[in-house]
Amino acid sequence: MTSAPTGTSADASTGTAAAPRATSGARRTGPWAAVGAVALLASVVLAVAVGPADLAPGDVWRSVATHLGLGDALGLAPLDRLPDAMVWQLRLPRVLTAAAVGAGLAVCGVVMQSLTRNPLADPYLLGLSSGASLGAAAVLVLGATVLLPVAAFVGATAALVATLGLAAASGRGRGIAPARTVLAGLAVGQLAAAATSFVIFWSAKGDQYREILSWLMGSVAGATWTSVAVAGGAVLVLGTALACTGSLLDAFTFGDTAAATLGVPVARVRWVLLVGVALLTGALVAQSGSIGFVGLILPHAVRLLVGARHRALLPLSALAGGTFLVWADTLARTVFEPRELPVGIVTAAIGAPVFAALLWRGRARA
Amino acid sequence: MPATTAGDRPATTASPAGAPTGLAAERVAWGVDGRLVLDGVDVTAPPGAVTGLLGPNGAGKSTLLRIVAGVQRPDGGRVLLAGGDDDGADLLAMPRRRRARTLALVEQDAGTDLPVTVLDAVLLGRTPHRSWLAGDSADDREVARGALARAGAAHLADREVTTLSGGERQRVHLARALAQQPRVLLLDEPTNHLDVAAQLATLRLVRSLADDGVTVLAALHDLTLAAGTCDHVVLLAPGRDGAGGRVVAAGPVEDVLVPAVIDPVYGVRTTVLRHPRTGRPVLAFD
Numbered sequence A: 001m002t003s004a005p006t007g008t009s010a011d012a013s014t015g016t017a018a019a020p021r022a023t024s025g026a027r028r029t030g031p032w033a034a035v036g037a038v039a040l041l042a043s044v045v046l047a048v049a050v051g052p053a054d055l056a057p058g059d060v061w062r063s064v065a066t067h068l069g070l071g072d073a074l075g076l077a078p079l080d081r082l083p084d085a086m087v088w089q090l091r092l093p094r095v096l097t098a099a100a101v102g103a104g105l106a107v108c109g110v111v112m113q114s115l116t117r118n119p120l121a122d123p124y125l126l127g128l129s130s131g132a133s134l135g136a137a138a139v140l141v142l143g144a145t146v147l148l149p150v151a152a153f154v155g156a157t158a159a160l161v162a163t164l165g166l167a168a169a170s171g172r173g174r175g176i177a178p179a180r181t182v183l184a185g186l187a188v189g190q191l192a193a194a195a196t197s198f199v200i201f202w203s204a205k206g207d208q209y210r211e212i213l214s215w216l217m218g219s220v221a222g223a224t225w226t227s228v229a230v231a232g233g234a235v236l237v238l239g240t241a242l243a244c245t246g247s248l249l250d251a252f253t254f255g256d257t258a259a260a261t262l263g264v265p266v267a268r269v270r271w272v273l274l275v276g277v278a279l280l281t282g283a284l285v286a287q288s289g290s291i292g293f294v295g296l297i298l299p300h301a302v303r304l305l306v307g308a309r310h311r312a313l314l315p316l317s318a319l320a321g322g323t324f325l326v327w328a329d330t331l332a333r334t335v336f337e338p339r340e341l342p343v344g345i346v347t348a349a350i351g352a353p354v355f356a357a358l359l360w361r362g363r364a365r366a
Numbered sequence B: 001m002p003a004t005t006a007g008d009r010p011a012t013t014a015s016p017a018g019a020p021t022g023l024a025a026e027r028v029a030w031g032v033d034g035r036l037v038l039d040g041v042d043v044t045a046p047p048g049a050v051t052g053l054l055g056p057n058g059a060g061k062s063t064l065l066r067i068v069a070g071v072q073r074p075d076g077g078r079v080l081l082a083g084g085d086d087d088g089a090d091l092l093a094m095p096r097r098r099r100a101r102t103l104a105l106v107e108q109d110a111g112t113d114l115p116v117t118v119l120d121a122v123l124l125g126r127t128p129h130r131s132w133l134a135g136d137s138a139d140d141r142e143v144a145r146g147a148l149a150r151a152g153a154a155h156l157a158d159r160e161v162t163t164l165s166g167g168e169r170q171r172v173h174l175a176r177a178l179a180q181q182p183r184v185l186l187l188d189e190p191t192n193h194l195d196v197a198a199q200l201a202t203l204r205l206v207r208s209l210a211d212d213g214v215t216v217l218a219a220l221h222d223l224t225l226a227a228g229t230c231d232h233v234v235l236l237a238p239g240r241d242g243a244g245g246r247v248v249a250a251g252p253v254e255d256v257l258v259p260a261v262i263d264p265v266y267g268v269r270t271t272v273l274r275h276p277r278t279g280r281p282v283l284a285f286d
């Protein structure tokens, strides 16, 4: 629908009327950041309250305040044992894990999209999730469930190394091109997926099918405070570090050569950031299984609001991703109550149509 | 550190500080797959002049520009600044960010699929002038707007780069390079895919930049355009029979763009005419 007025004449008639979404406003970032932070915080509180057993948002505050030792200071009475356990032991860890995973995946998505210069890239695009799934399926059929996070992490990292190695080898010293990286990721992902199917087909028995399937589709249902610590810690450390790389990522807008001429040590930055993404994705996937579309859709939505500059895009995508996954998970546990859906089905159900719409829009502009 | 000391240069101009700085690439060699692409190439770009880098397709023009820009490591040779405050400074040994404040490259075709606005794209040129953690300062915006105006693209500031025509995009890339406030500007076929008017507009801009003291080294493949614009030209010939590409002639336009030099390199017969108004050489081939 963007009928680009591509007159080649140099007439200085102001082209602003035809400008789609003027987005060069750093001014608009501040308010959006405030909106995003409030939305995430409110979502966490509301989502904990939603569900069977009538909890009010105020109850959530009371429980949290009590456990943080602030109950007396704020003059809040503690909750009863049962609702308190519901908030503190079950729902809060789950919701916080969802928030951390969503935020982290969105940041990873932004970084991947920038480094591969592919707006449709996703942390999972480079075979990361397939690698993680292979690791997870392998330990699940072996019955070594305690090793699952480690195996998922190792699988994700191995897949990334394989993908980048393949892309670099096929690039013959010209660096890593976006298209080749994506194709290499597809190849590695398909291979890992085939291997996962083989593992399941060959050796899974009984309940292992359900376990593996639920992991493959992604879920934060079993989240504990350990999950919160791992996912939240990874997001706070790696996610924050990645979110500070805005102007580095901006420099890649027109490709590796352009980045190099702007003074960016291209190869080093690419490797450090990709390893950062792999570590963060691995840590998140290990807690939640592979949840698709968050890293793909949320950065897109945020770009529509604030433009493509990464200094704003990274933190706002994190806030939006966290909020999104909190609500996706809330849907996953409430729509078919008392049965639960894996949250990956919900994100796919929302994400796939949005993704299709984005492709459609891209087709219309191209 | 942004080297914009007071009185040195106003932040809004694209013109460099101090005396213009020339460029000297010495014995540059680069090969790939056991084939020498550049075989000891010497290129000098005198300060404040437009130097044309000419040669048939595949002669190694882009490769040489990428090496000079520090994007690609040569297998041998050096690239030095010549003249000006930093006479003799080794460009390839220089810290990257300092090099990016000294020299800018406009690639042959750099595109993006991301929805960046023109002003944001030009602001990227300010990257080497500020800390990695800093955002755009008011100064940066002023320089970027100045660069856009200089490139004749001020009216495009709020457009998205993906919606621009080839000529408009070329101007944006030029503006991005100008926002780096470089003393040396490398251009890779800046007139490619442009219509005649846009070609002339681009070359006029290049001329005026050189007149302001920017040293320009531009790969061009249209010999007549080069003859009309450049002060000096360097003619590269692609390697043959195991030998690498080398410089066959360098110097003022009138000395290099003559049939005796051009014909063997391009395998054509050249006639040099005179432009009736400018008096510049016009080349015809058969």
Ligand SMILES: Nc1ncnc2c1ncn2[C@@H]1O[C@H](COP(=O)(O)OP(=O)(O)O)[C@@H](O)[C@H]1O
Binding pocket: A172, A173, A174, B032, B037, B055, B056, B057, B058, B059, B060, B061, B062, B063, B064
């Ligand atoms: N990374 C590379 N791998 C293989 N061949 C290359 C590479 N870079 C350049 N070449 C070759 O080097 C030669 C010079 O290329 P280039 O510098 O692009 O020439 P020009 O810009 O003069 O047309 C060509 O034959 C090209 O195929």
Ligand SMILES: [Mg+2]
Binding pocket: B061, B062, B063, B108, B188
């Ligand atoms: Mg070329």
